[in-house]
């Protein structure tokens with residue numbers, strides 16, 4: 001009780017003081033880059049959609065695969081990384097009583113490293129020397145600066161992860177025996193995953209660099225792909241964990257309710273962090289040379305992530321129902337009418353959650369050996385991740401932006417901007433229904449992903465895909481309208497909206513919530529467990545790939 005009281009007083013104090021200008025500047029810069037990436041990446045996405053529908057021929061100086069590489073890099077690497085860091089740093093500052101000066105410096109060094117790395121990576125992409133797609137697997141080889149840029153980006157992310165660890169450790173030193181505030185608990189989980197999840201890709205890139213320079217002749221493709229997906233699969237769950245931090249902590253406050261059980265929330269975070277990394281082979285289900293047992297193990301681990309997801313679904317709907325009933329909602333479903341559907345800060349993450357239901361089901365389909373054979377490398381996959389990251393995650397980020405950007409800019413969300421946000425959310429949802437829906441369907445009919453417009457010599461099957469491709473182009477056109485509205489909203493909230501104080505909305509626990517056991521704080525143990533599971537998933541296959549190595553591959557330029 002006493003600690004709850006202190007907590008409230010502290011929150012009140014930091015609420016009235018707001019975020020310090022130094023901390024705000026960090027988050028503002030990160031979010032600015034994130035939304036600039038959305039604008040550029042969105043325009044490129046539209047070009048792809050129109051090209052694949054046969055509606056637009058790209059000029060001779062712009063290659064489809066070059067555009068696709070930039071679209072992937074801008075949206076899944078730049079947008080998500082910069083948003084995640086800007087968001088969590090604002091929340092660390094808010095819940096831990098400000099960032100330490102040292103941590104601020106690290107955030108800026110990290111920022112510069114990522115920007116310099118990005119410039120290094122982008123120049124060869126612009127020169128069509130790095131159209132290797134955002135997955136950059138060997139044997140396709142880009143010009144060396146592309147990989148050097150990636151190394152700098154990873155180091156920049158590590159800088160931010162360590163900054164977060166230092167700030168959290170400092171808080172713990174000053175608050176012995178206490179659970180860290182729930183938002184910072186999520187941040188810790190995300191940065192732990194970011195750090196450990198990006199070690200494999202760092203190793204991969206370090207082995208690619210000498211090969212792309214021509215200092216070594218060949219590379220072990222199986223090892224590279226495996227290291228990539230140990231990272232890629234983790235990255236997906238980093239986005240997911242970031243999104244659910246807002247679902248568990250922020251959304252209940254916005255609807256005027258309380259959080260779901262604090263202990264359960266922390267267990268979900270721990271499970272997602274610990275079980276995550278050894279799932280990467282579900283992206284390589286039809287790769288040759290990997291034993292069935294290992295594939296099975298990884299599929300098991302990936303599906304075990306569905307367990308905390310189901311816990312999340314239960315928790316969220318429980319919060320909605322409780323809150324709706326407290327506000328007078330009657331009957332079996334009457335509570336849903338009491339939810340603030342006209343508030344973009346609720347509507348966007350709510351649609352995000354709902355779209356995660358089919359998105360998650362699609363993920364289970366892909367993790368199933370037999371079904372994977374049907375959808376592998378078809379447009380189904382592209383539909384899947386536009387639903388997961390392009391809708392569940394991004395719509396949550398959009399919803400966050402309507403309070404986070406005013407919060408760090410000391411401005412307010414006006415009813416007019418809120419209305420614009422609601423319209424934006426609806427346009428995005430409809431656009432994605434068209435685009436991702438058609439992609440799923442045409443993927444089942446066999447249309448391949450990552451392929452520019454072709455009719456395969458007027459082949460009848462390929463011609464049958466055309467109507468769906470037109471729907472994809474229509475969806476893409478709606479989405480670009482959504483992108484422009486969203487970027488306008490962020491720009492407006494950052495620089496133009498009326499001055500004033502906006503709250504960082506963190507929901508309280510229920511009054512009758514049980515106290516949280518302190519063992520949830522043992523991050524050292526969770527990390528040991530994480531490493532053990534990583535060893536279980538990866539040591540044997542990697543040793544096998546290296547000892548019984550397939551013939552190495554020279555670099556190829558396929559575009």
Ligand code: HEM
Nearest residue numbers: 042045046048049072075133134390449450451476479480
């Ligand atoms: C204006 C909105 C968007 C449009 C019109 C769009 C359209 C497309 C199209 C047509 C493709 C694929 C093509 C192919 O396989 O040939 C694609 C690929 C992709 N998109 Fe989007 N997209 C949009 C937004 C997003 C967002 C918000 C994200 C993630 C945050 C995203 C992530 C990706 C990724 C990762 C790929 C795969 C790249 C690859 O295969 O290497 N897209 N997009």
Ligand SMILES: [Cu+2]
Nearest residue numbers: 233236282283
């Ligand atoms: Cu995965």
